[in-house]
Amino acid sequence: MEQRRLARAQAFTDLVAGAIAGVASLACYGVLWWLLADGGLPLAVGGTAVIAIRTSTAQLTSLVQQVNRLYEELLFLTDTEDAIKVAGENAIPSSGTPLPSPVREVRAEAVSFTYPGARSPSLRNVSVRVPRGKVTALVGANGSGKTTLTKVLAGLLLPTEGTVWWEGESGERVEVREADRAQVFAAVGLLAQDFPRWEMTAAANVAIGIGDRPRDMDRVRKAARDADVLDLIEGLPHGWDSIVFKGYERGVQLSGGQWQKLGTARSRYRQAPFLLVDEPTSALDPHAEIAAFQGLWSLAQEGHAVVLVTHRLAATMNADHIYVLDQGRVVEDGTHDQLMAREGGLYQGMFTAQAAQYGLAPTAGTLPGPRNVQPSEHESAS
Ligand SMILES: Nc1ncnc2c1ncn2[C@@H]1O[C@H](COP(=O)(O)OP(=O)(O)OP(=O)(O)O)[C@@H](O)[C@H]1O
Ligand SMILES: [Mg+2]
Known part of the structure; x- marks a missing residue:
């Protein structure tokens, strides 16, 4: 849900509720004062009228708050409808081609994926193979x-570009x-x-x-x-x-x-x-x-x-x-x-950095940790 839209709506309806209740009760008290001052209304009836005004003001405020909540729920409903529509557009059809039997591997070819509403893709031109037994x-x-x-490989997200294939033992495949x-x-x-x-x-x-x-x-x-x-x-x-x-x-x-x-x-x-x-x-x-x-x-x-x-x-x-x-x-x-x-490769760099924490890699000397501590003079002497 767009939080700003909701906050704006709430602020607006709170303002309207306050204004209506304020103006209405002010007008009522004004009329009451005039009737009492004029002598047209007995004091006991005036007291009852004050209670009535207070009760109806509270009820009016409650009514506007209910309208506020209804509007809020409607915003959620609209968002749910939008989400169901987007999910439907991005889902695998419920009755499609049966998968090859048995499946040998799942293969992604040149797959790109951008999350709905995202500015840039989270996957770009990715090709991977996932064979069975491996x-x-x-x-x-x-x-x-x-x-x-x-x-994407699990079929929960469909690629924005590219294809995901389910391949059978004899090479038959279903997208x-x-x-x-x-x-x-x-x-x-x-x-x-x-x-x-x-x-x-x-x-x-x-x-x-x-x-x-x-x-x-x-x-x-x-x-x-x-x-x-x-x-x-x-x-x-x-x-x-x-x-x-x-x-x-x-x-x-x-x-x-x-x-x-x-x-x-x-x-x-x-x-x-x-x-x-x-x-x-x-x-x-x-x-x-x-x-x-x-x-x-x-x-x-x-x-x-x-x-x-x-x-x-x-x-x-x-x-x-x-x-x-x-x-x-x-x-x-x-x-x-x-x-x-691969000298200078990303994997080599990550692996070496991780291994260095245990003092297992050649670069261990550059990282802090117990294995890098030079033996003290006392230990060297003994
Ligand atoms: N639901 C989403 N909507 C929009 N963008 C998303 C969503 N999920 C992930 N992203 C974005 O997609 C990119 C890849 O995220 P992903 O979760 O696949 O990374 P990851 O490699 O699994 O990271 P990590 O090691 O932290 O788990 C990130 O930039 C992330 O902000
Ligand atoms: Mg992750």
Whole structure:
């Protein structure tokens, strides 16, 4: 909603309400004073009239406030209608061409994307391949377009220019705009950077991964085990029926990392062949993080396509292919070794800077930290 439009409307109606109520009550009190002074109205009746004037002024003010609220709600309604229209124009058709079976890879070709209302594109001429059985990593600075690209690959955003293809084993392909929406979404699992945290039970928070099917508790438990959160949930006093929000009966407060594991369990529960995970380990402790990355690699070995967005470049070392984004463009791509061999490359620079924090890289001497401290004279002597 356009905040300024709303604020202006509120200020205007408040002014009108104040003015009407003020002028009306002033006029009434004036007439009353004249009638009392003239002797045409007994004092007792005048007292009653004062009460009546005050009551009706309050009611008039309340009426104008109600009109104000109605106008405000109408603005929200108009915005909702606009949002539904824009979403309809940018959505995959509900009954399109079936996807090839089985799908071998998803491929973006020369994709550009500009958010509605944005001045400049968030993705520019991006081409990437996401094959099954592999881990494809997307890395880059904040705001370089990684999350936008995962949403384009997942079919949640349609490219402004360029195409996204779903390719089958024998090379047959369907463009995402013409594909069947239900089939695309059924094939995709997305663990978003800001995934929703529902004020519901732990079981519902996992099973909502496939919200349109009856809950399968065996699968919920398996997904939770894979996400390393099973013991935690089953150890709660109310187990899977615990509401994972404080303030409710049976409510518990989960930590950020525990929520992230629950989110991973939700995306695992979908068992989708294409899994896109956006910063899945940002809140995890080192051991949990290693286990989470190992889990992703074993999913790829089972034949899933895994897209991993991460700033933890130690994890991308083992990715099958890495795309480096910068200001919406893919500026480098290859394996870790290929990218590290590019002298002065963006990936090499990021990796070296991160590794230097642990004193592992040649540039470590330039960064502060315990590993860079020169041994003291005392230590040198001993
Ligand atoms: N809903 C939106 N509407 C308008 N612009 C957006 C929207 N979401 C993202 N952007 C813009 O698109 C660009 C790319 O954002 P994106 O979230 O894809 O970056 P990112 O690489 O995932 O960053 P990070 O590492 O911080 O998660 C940014 O300039 C951002 O401001
Ligand atoms: Mg992001």
